[in-house]
Amino acid sequence: MGSNMAENHPVGFQWVMEARERGARIFHVDPRFTRTSAMCTDWIRIRAGSDIAFLGGVVNYILGHERWFDEYVKHYTNAPVIIDEEFQDTEDLDGFFSGWDPEKGKYDVSTWQYAGMEAHGAAGQREEGFEPTKGEGSGHGGHSGGLEHGEPPEEDPTLQHPRCVFQLLKKHFARYTPELVAETCGCSVEQFVDYCEAICEASGRERTGAFCYAVGWTQHTVGVQYIRTATIIQQLLGNIGRPGGGILALRGHASIQGSTDIPTLYNILPGYLPMPHTETYGDFESYMEANTSPTGFWGNFKSYWVSLMKAYFGEHATPRNDWLFKHLPRIDDDNSAYWTALQMLDGTVKGYIIAGENPAVGNTNSRLHRLALAKLDWLVVRDVVEIESASFWYDSPEIESGELVTGDIATEVFFLPAAAHTEKDGSFTNTQRLLQFHWQATEPKGDCRSDLWFYFHLGRLIKQKLADSEEERDTLIKALRWDYPTHSAIQEPDAESVLQEVSGREVETGVFLDGYTSLKDDGSTLCGCWIYSGCFKDGINQTARKKPLWEQDYVAAEWAWAWPDNRRLLYNRASADPDGKPWSERKKYVWWDAEKGEWTGLDTPDFEKDKEPGYVPPDDAEAQDAIAGDHPFIMQADGRAWLFVPHGLEDGPLPTHYEPQESPFENSLYSQRANPRRQQFERPENPYAAPGSEVYPYVATTYRLTEHHTAGGMTRTVPYLSELQPAMFCEVSPELAKETGLEHGGWATIYSARTAIEARVLVTDRIPPLEVQGRRVHQIGLPYHWGTRGLTTGDAANDLDHIALDPNVHIQESKAFSVGIVPGRRPRGPALPRFVEELRKRAG
Amino acid sequence: MLDSYGTEAQERVGFFTDTSVCIGCKACEVACKEWNLVPEDGLVWTGESYDNTSELGANTWRHVAFVEQNEPLHGDREVDALRWLMSSDVCKHCTHAACLDVCPTGSLFRTEFGTVVVQEDICNGCGYCVPACPFGVIDKRHLPRRDAPALPLITKQEDGRVWKCTLCYDRLKGGHEPACAKACPTESIQFGPLDDLRERADERLAKLQAEDWNGARLYGRDPDDGVGGFGAFFLLLDEPEVYGLPPDPVVTTRDLPGMYRSAAIAAGAVVLGVVAAFVGGSR
Amino acid sequence: MSIGDALDRWPVFRQLREGDPLGLGRAARSERSRVLKPRNDEADHVVQSVCPYCAVGCGQLVYVKGGEVTHIEGDPASPISRGRLCPKGQASKSYVQSPLREYKVKYRRPHATAWEELELDEAMEMIAQRVVDTRAANWQAETEKGDPANRTLAIGNLGGATLDNEENYLIKKLCFALGIVQVENQARI
């Protein structure tokens, strides 16, 4: 669900095909019948934006038909935990959870906590400054809430207590019946029940099932909760930490996993350490206090942090100066890319560096991004070809429409040609958390340079310029360790030396670290990313290991390196039962070897090697020592998987079906239509259509094709790929074509509240209309690869969609929005904005 | 067939293209072009499902066909009964290959691997093979030529030669499998000794039939068919013509003895006719 | 070459001599075909690489001759991809050698209507100066409420999902030290 794996991850899909050939049932739940649907044993069509209703229905089915994996649920999840008595569900409050503050538009999460304490969140979810709760100085994870030896204070192992998570879950999803699912999603009751049965069968000691998702789930105003619903199902069915189980995120870029691990994201530092926040933390002590979990592996937070500061600032970071904490930059609640673009429009962002991205085509409401770029003082674009984000000032649709005039645009633009992957050394982290090193094959030509080169030399020049500065603001840049060796005529920095710093060393001896358990909080180790620690263990580039598949077992532990500690399957302690025995011979993976007194198996056990299954933490235990031997989820403060999330989410402890920002329908469950906590940015450049507007009656969804890659910079420029999909098109059903007079092979103009684009018409049964809430709704499919440049050009689908974000991760809702469609090409020149404006007026 | 190669002869190899696992990714098309340096073939959007390549030709040696049908993939289910047939077409490397038979220069030849290959250094672009092929595979390339013209006076600017799949003759010589088969993510394109492939195909068909797949059949597997069996054969899920393939192709040269006989008689008739014209006076 | 040799090489003669009277096989084979070799076997070196498109992380073998990439194909040793590639991965060589690829720095002055040329070193110097100046002019030591900020909100950086970990590491490290907090990438988008 939420992915089109055969089209977008074709080579990964070989494994799905093998599963099918071995008799697995493969369902594809999607608005469109895609190349993936064609390969699956079953396809269920649903309306874009209705997945939580669907998955919630599955949860309800599992609970209602007693199909959960009892032993797993009782031991490995927080099902037995009792929740605060003040907690109220969306069922009680008609679409809101308790704690909603309508003025701030945010939740106070204090009532979502475990009764009698506050649990601590997991990785990377603590940047958001929600209000201090229960008198805590920090809202980022109460350490003093009292996780006594990692066990929640109140539990009911029988799962009967009305406030235990299990019962709350039951109550929350009770109305998600097959009939409601069918009515909300547009599928049939029979199909849905068949699906539920199949998924329930993929559970238990002998069997597992897996979910694959991609941006079809994340790109919604409730995106995180989509995934959360799947985690609830997988927890109930016992499908996490086990071979053949899991929820597999199919990431779309070579190192998109790496770019969150070693983030180029505003809110975190490498290894998901939270960025300091302007309001939340006063000094180093409170930052430490707020982020160090007393129990679980986040208990070692200080080691991770200090080692990072040592990697960044070397001898300048000392215990005496709190590792430079008071000089560190702070963030606000949202400094994300969309927020930055809006700030550009407002003129507060002056300079922008784009490296290997193309917001002028790839970001939603890309028109807004082009207008924003035109407001900059200066812009640096680094790419292998001149992309639309570099050329917007002379060939964007806004130049054509007269909304922008080249001579009026004051932006100074630098285009710097980049080196391709074959022209540099470096590592990508793939969707399985595997760091794979790739070696340089040829020298880059002309002015082409790697980004490593660019940022290294940029930093070097800036450091030179500020070397004599007395300004306090320049303390950090002066202290920055920036001494990587270079090689070849162009003085390319040595990528491996950077990776060595990432992996970590002892400061005094320079000895390479074995892994994150070697990190110290006293400044004696440096490590650029704690979860990557050990990737250069023993001075060997572990990520460059290329032992052929035929020389090892299926886990292939000696191909490249997985974080953390080369673990291929996270939380794999859960592949054994509470006693440490494999759930079954067929599904054995990691187990307790009682004779040797250690965990062993096919993979690196994701558990302390010698912690026996029966281990009960002493009362004074801290960090990982406080996690019991039968609790596999060691990053969580209580060692369990969370069915109910007391902490770390902005929009609710349980997933709830909300309609998209723009939707033709009311919420079938609550009078609260959309996620109340979603981020909206209503402004002239980003207007929203009113819910149910008749001017924009159709549901549009954007997607990729096998033959192209995202905004097209890497494929519209390649002849062999361009010829395979040479034009922007839209997919419509024969019924919609008839209704609107569209002609197969002709042109259509698709318009939203933002703008209008044109596309060739592909009439196909693969995007059928649906019956939702007793009404027929049409969907329109829009690939988003095209722009004004390249061997094939076309209008950008992302011009149509809007900016409304998920509150947890600030991801935009591009998978479901409202549009209208008419035959023919779109108006040209100034007529285009007039056309859009008139429609907007008609919509009111 | 490969007797002339003596010790050089290799086991006959080919492709088995199993369309029941083809995901329509077109990796084969690109892999082929990348390896064989086949030129881009025009940026034309057809609206024919996801197929913008349209057909095999001089600049397309692998072509993935896309057919959307309102039928279930297996069984007789009626709800959302859609199927999307995808099939990667290629030169069949016929046992009895018309293109090879009719080639007047010996540019087309049977290799030591039993495959049929155009030798680009020999072909003079007479074009006879083009209409001879019962599958419409081989075609003449009309793009500007890449090599330097040899004889300026009678040289053409366009490439002018015929091109088609070589089953990666050069790769085979180096012991590598053809580029398309190597790239194929789902092993829809299988490469190997033809005898093994036929065995595999029979097993595969039996499995699909047992699983109640609609329309599953082998195409070109039978050595007794009109072209003596394909070197590159297929498992299809519908009639061949649905994929643009001829249902019962026959190598044209099978009828050549008869044609020569007719020609000989006709030649005799011409002589007789001329002689007859002199009956009644030679002036 | 004597006439005899020429005759010896004439396929019509070879048809009779080489047991290929119909001229369909060996006799018709040209010298080029006889000695043909795959260009992979003539590469100067082969580099194990990773596909730059999606996140499956398929292994690639990059063949190089004379400093140019001559072919890219799947790495059969990879347990992830088993030597297979999708059309994009398979087109990697054409991507690296795209006809639209840029090799020179381009510079557009404010209000200009056309690109102009610029030396790379000069461009780097200018960009570094822009960063220094914009940062200095828009430094925010603390927020309006008086909380510490230590940052500039006037500069942003976008990119990373197709970059190497090492590159991302330097981006974040440099921007952090400069107080540039608006560092973002495709993971959000």
Add this chain to the structure above:
Amino acid sequence: MSSYYGRPVLKEPVWQPEIPAYFFTGGLAGASSVLSLAARIGGNETLARRSLYLGALADLVSPALLISDLGRPERFLNMLRVFKVTSPMSVGSWILFVSGSATSTAALLEWAGRLKPVKYAAELVSSAVGAPLSVYTGTLVADTAIPVWHEARHELPFLFGASAAASAGAAAAIAVPVAEAAPARRLALGGALVENVIMLAMEKRLGFVGEPYREGEAGKYAKAAKACTLGGAALLATLGRKSRLAAAAGGGLVLAGEAALRWSVFKAGFQSARDPKYTVKPQRDRHR
């Protein structure tokens, strides 16, 4: 009948107009050589000589047309690289090579009036390959996958032979004074009649597959061919016996008709290849 978006199964031929032109000149060359020798034996020296010259001329033009059609004309010699009985074009190339050499040698010696024995030998060779030369192109097109050609494989050599004979007769009827041109006229008349009879029989036998001969451009040219050949032949048979002018007109009409016939057959092949029904239906019928 199903098809793939109506796309053809077969490729249309890539031959250019040079090829039907060569069908005409090759036929003319071959039949003229035979006519020349027959006239020589029959004692009609004028007819023999002029037909020889005509044949030689057509034999010279023919390879030029063929080379011009090649995608790689500079490689025309590759036609003699192999001798393949499986390829009517290979066999034809050798025939044309022998015919061209022999006829031009004979014509040259005839013109020079020297080396008579050699000339006779050359004439013998020339006329021996003349008849095959005049018919093989029919087999050449028949030896393809194109239904309208392949299914007509038994008629086409006769059709082309008759057409060649008519052409040779008509050309000679123009080139030779009426008094000495009677065999030529008879040949033209007979050829034209036979050819039209064959055409009728062929279309009847082919039925559905033969449709392209009657339709489109091919059909138009077929009609024109019929009118020209029969009209020309009639003119030759009547006024042409007296008047050199009428003979020239009649001969010209026949020649034009024969050219149109070749063009018609040529285009029919394209039309047949273009529409998948001609490929699929007969195969489907056969297969069931």
